[in-house]
Amino acid sequence: MSPPATRRRVLSGLTAALAAPALAGAPARIVVIGAGFGGIAAARALHAGGCDVTLVEPAERYVACPSSNAVVAGLRDMAGQVFGYEGVARAGIRIVRQRAARVEADARRVRLAEGTPLAYDRLILSPGVGLRFDAIPGYDEAAAERMPHAWKAGPQTERLARQLAALDDGGLVVMSVPDSPYRCPPGPYERASLIAHFLKTRKPRSKLIVLDAKDAFSKQPLFRAAWSTLYPDHLEWVPRSGGGRVHGVDAAGGEVRAEAGRLRAAVACIIPPQRAPEIAALSGLTDAGGWCPVDPVTFESRLMPHVHIIGDACAAGAMPKSAFSANAQAQVCAQGLLDRLAGRTPGSPKLINACYSLIAPGSGISIAGVFEVRDGALASIPAASGISPLEAGPELRAQEAAYGEAWYRGITAQTFG
Amino acid sequence: MRRLAVLPALLLPSLGLADERVPAGAASCLGCHGGGSTGFPSLDGLTAERIADAMAAFREGHRAGSVMNRIARGFSQEESRVIAEDLAARGSAR
Numbered sequence: 001m002s003p004p005a006t007r008r009r010v011l012s013g014l015t016a017a018l019a020a021p022a023l024a025g026a027p028a029r030i031v032v033i034g035a036g037f038g039g040i041a042a043a044r045a046l047h048a049g050g051c052d053v054t055l056v057e058p059a060e061r062y063v064a065c066p067s068s069n070a071v072v073a074g075l076r077d078m079a080g081q082v083f084g085y086e087g088v089a090r091a092g093i094r095i096v097r098q099r100a101a102r103v104e105a106d107a108r109r110v111r112l113a114e115g116t117p118l119a120y121d122r123l124i125l126s127p128g129v130g131l132r133f134d135a136i137p138g139y140d141e142a143a144a145e146r147m148p149h150a151w152k153a154g155p156q157t158e159r160l161a162r163q164l165a166a167l168d169d170g171g172l173v174v175m176s177v178p179d180s181p182y183r184c185p186p187g188p189y190e191r192a193s194l195i196a197h198f199l200k201t202r203k204p205r206s207k208l209i210v211l212d213a214k215d216a217f218s219k220q221p222l223f224r225a226a227w228s229t230l231y232p233d234h235l236e237w238v239p240r241s242g243g244g245r246v247h248g249v250d251a252a253g254g255e256v257r258a259e260a261g262r263l264r265a266a267v268a269c270i271i272p273p274q275r276a277p278e279i280a281a282l283s284g285l286t287d288a289g290g291w292c293p294v295d296p297v298t299f300e301s302r303l304m305p306h307v308h309i310i311g312d313a314c315a316a317g318a319m320p321k322s323a324f325s326a327n328a329q330a331q332v333c334a335q336g337l338l339d340r341l342a343g344r345t346p347g348s349p350k351l352i353n354a355c356y357s358l359i360a361p362g363s364g365i366s367i368a369g370v371f372e373v374r375d376g377a378l379a380s381i382p383a384a385s386g387i388s389p390l391e392a393g394p395e396l397r398a399q400e401a402a403y404g405e406a407w408y409r410g411i412t413a414q415t416f417g
Numbered sequence: 418m419r420r421l422a423v424l425p426a427l428l429l430p431s432l433g434l435a436d437e438r439v440p441a442g443a444a445s446c447l448g449c450h451g452g453g454s455t456g457f458p459s460l461d462g463l464t465a466e467r468i469a470d471a472m473a474a475f476r477e478g479h480r481a482g483s484v485m486n487r488i489a490r491g492f493s494q495e496e497s498r499v500i501a502e503d504l505a506a507r508g509s510a511r
Contacts, residue, residue: 350496352488403456407448410449
């Protein structure tokens with residue numbers, strides 16, 4: 001533990017930087033919307049930096065997406081995905097348990113769902129993704145009850161796990177995967193792997209067909225090699241060029257309509273296209289693609305001053321939408337804000353992403369990357385990006401599965417602990 | 418009083434030189450190497466030199482590892498040194 005700085009030193013930095021005279025002598029008021037991996041990391045870093053931080057989050061508990069594919073496949077207990085906010089409150093961060101309805105950027109305030117305004121000097125929006133229930137004909141929120149997306153962890157995760165557990169041996173399982181960008185690029189393929197493992201071991205006469213709106217995906221050579229070795233009879237991947245794009249569902253009838261044809265599914269997991277959540281669009285923070293364009297150094301909105309967007313909702317160039325990325329972006333955004341508050345020019349950041357996926361229980365693969373600012377956007381440093389060796393032996397696969405589990409334990413402890 | 422452990426630059430404004438600052442984003446290292454029994458190789462008690470040497474071994478392909486052989490190539494020798502000094506200072510402060 002480092003020695004505490006005096007309040008005077010912190011405040012002198014803040015007041016020197018902030019031109020607004022109303023702030024003289026007071027710490028900067030930061031409002032953070034969304035208490036997930038990004039929002040909490042930003043709140044913690046800014047609170048530690050002497051800011052007055054308010055975290056807005058209506059949910060009582062957080063249900064983590066990372067590792068939730070193992071819950072879907074019956075390999076992991078849901079309890080391990082659920083985290084309270086007691087640790088965040090214990091750290092001294094104020095939590096407002098309400099939904100944020102809208103950002104009123106001109107007035108620099110957030111309108112809470114109950115109408116109360118919340119003023120800020122800087123706003124950090126870390127709201128995750130919104131699922132598009134208008135993108136696939138027939139796939140709305142009601143349809144998702146029958147054909148779970150399970151792309152936001154919680155009841156949907158358990159629903160899909162229950163459907164798979166109840167599947168008759170021989171029944172067809174269908175998954176659909178959207179075009180990029182979406183939350184967790186390798187996630188659908190980890191899910192496909194673990195469902196195939198479940199079928200192979202528990203419902204051996206069943207099969208999974210993955211309908212994909214893309215021809216290429218994250219960690220593809222590693223997943224494809226694993227599938228042909230481990231699941232030749234239980235997993236079939238249909239790329240876009242093979243007619244894999246889904247253009248409609250009939251949830252009541254269990255029908256999934258792809259360009260390649262119609263499938264009658266006993267269990268269907270439809271992962272719909274995504275965009276930044278409603279609050280971002282309502283507040284004028286999104287571009288035509290539905291995501292929030294940001295400055296790559298401070299993550300300040302390109303469309304509204306004093307509003308910063310981190311995590312899945314922002315368009316972060318080459319960075320994937322992952323919990324690891326959200327945490328890295330939170331650190332960079334907070335550091336950039338504190339630099340600006342202290343009158344310094346933020347240095348050019350380097351952001352890391354690392355991600356482990358399971359191809360089977362106890363067998364993992366990884367992708368990693370480092371991202372820097374190039375031509376005003378976050379670009380991947382080619383030498384620093386790549387996947388696990390294709391020819392790796394079982395020892396490395398076992399080690400990477402263990403590292404994936406260790407990362408999850410570590411990041412959730414740091415975020416919520 | 419609030420903790421400023423994650424913001425050495427704020428504590429040491431005299432550090433001044435931009436290229437001496439830990440690149441924003443290197444705090445991600447602590448996601449896995451933040452101390453305690455995380456399951457990852459621990460950096461606790463390691464000197465800055467040892468950490469920088471490990472980064473160099475990963476960067477130059479002398480050490481296989483998992484993701485570090487890729488991540489290390491994203492940072493120059495000089496950046497690695499500054500990050501290693503920061504990580505070593507945090508490790509010895511625990």
